[in-house]
Amino acid sequence: MDGRERGHTWDFAVAAPDSAPGVAAMVGYRNRDAPDSVHLGLPSATLTLILSLDDGVEAADTPDRLADARPSPVLLGGLHTRATHVNQRPGQSGVQVSVHPLASRALFGVPGAELAVGDSDGFDASDLLGRAATEVHERLTEAPGWDASFALVRHYLVARHRDLGAVAxxxxxxxxxxxxxxxxxxxxxxxxxxxxxxxxxxxxxxxxxxxxxxxxxxxxxxxxxxxxxxxxxxxxxxxxxxxxxxxxxxxxxxxxxxxxxxxxxxxxxxxxxxxxxxxxxxxxxxxxxxxxxx
The missing domain is CATH 1.10.10.60 (Homeodomain-like)
Structure with missing residues (x-):
């Protein structure tokens, strides 16, 4: 049944389990028609990687800093212990990946301890992950559907895991x-x-x-x-x-x-x-x- 008919304002798609090494979950999301608002990204026991299908995610650790946040097409956050504030806008979409913290070295080249948790660090991971991640974001904006989007992200993470060869x-x-x-x-x-x-x-x-x-x-x-x-x-x-x-x-x-x-x-x-x-x-x-x- 169409989500709009049921009064729902978000579309979600779920990738198959065990989509890539170290991935606990991979979800595609699209804001159909929810008005501008601020969403609370709550703490969890996983790392959060978001590859946007649009200009990017505006996120900050406090409402005051959110006003100055710039869109991040590639966002990566460590284990934060207070809610992240995220601007939500109609049409916003992306692929959010929950990553096991002990897979951080294998996928991102650094332990989870070195990933941003807000404050002055921000969450933009473009510099850390390099041009390949930015290219995935650019290709996602043209992907024909969720299956193609998940395949792009899966291929990127599998390649990272293979090329880094990190110590367990x-x-x-x-x-x-x-x-x-x-x-x-x-x-x-x-x-x-x-x-x-x-x-x-x-x-x-x-x-x-x-x-x-x-x-x-x-x-x-x-x-x-x-x-x-x-x-x-x-x-x-x-x-x-x-x-x-x-x-x-x-x-x-x-x-x-x-x-x-x-x-x-x-x-x-x-x-x-x-x-x-x-x-x-x-x-x-x-x-x-x-x-x-x-």
Missing amino acids: PRSEVVHAWELLARSHGRFPVAELAREVGVSARHLGTLFHREVGRSPKTVATLMRFEYARTLITQDVHVHGRARLAEVALEAGYSDQAHLNREFVRFTGLSPGSWLIREFRNIQDVARAPHEEWTP
Whole structure:
């Protein structure tokens, strides 16, 4: 059924799982007719690569800086811990790729710890990724459909992975990350260190070197991301979010704990975020998020 007839303002297309090395998800998006607004790009436990099909994305870490932001046709962000402010305009479109942080060296040539998280760094990755990424952006603007767009991005990332030949992250970091991911961030850090055979302090040092965040911060990002996934599913199924149930299922002590984490990462309570983003959440829920949510 046509999205406009159902009252939806965004089109989404989802690439097949395991589209490219290190890719957790690849989604095409197009703003059909939503008016100018500011969208909150929420923190997550993945890196964000956006290759635009238009002039680019205007993003900043604060509303004040957003006024001076220039369009970035190639945007890449590290593990940020507060919401990014993004200008949304009618016709805006692109391919957003969620990348596993431990694949950063293999795809971008640097560890995730060296990627921008806002502030004065900005998010424009044109200089870091070079002419090849800009060429992908230029070709995307002429791609005939989402399948062709996904193929272009996939080919680019596969070529990056092949040509860089980067050294894999330390096995302790890989194992610890896997344990955290399986538990949606609920694995205690002290037990995590014992499980991988290093001290908690050393594990923290390894995480900071690789992804720029401590194991505890990564765990809170994973738990927060899982809570948002549950909220999105609730909105899709029930038309509302059962926040008390979400809080318990995601591992928070109670709804007040969930509220505090939302305010910490977004500046908004879950209820305020839902009011602000309800239409976007409805549109996103149309996509088979079981396949693309990291």
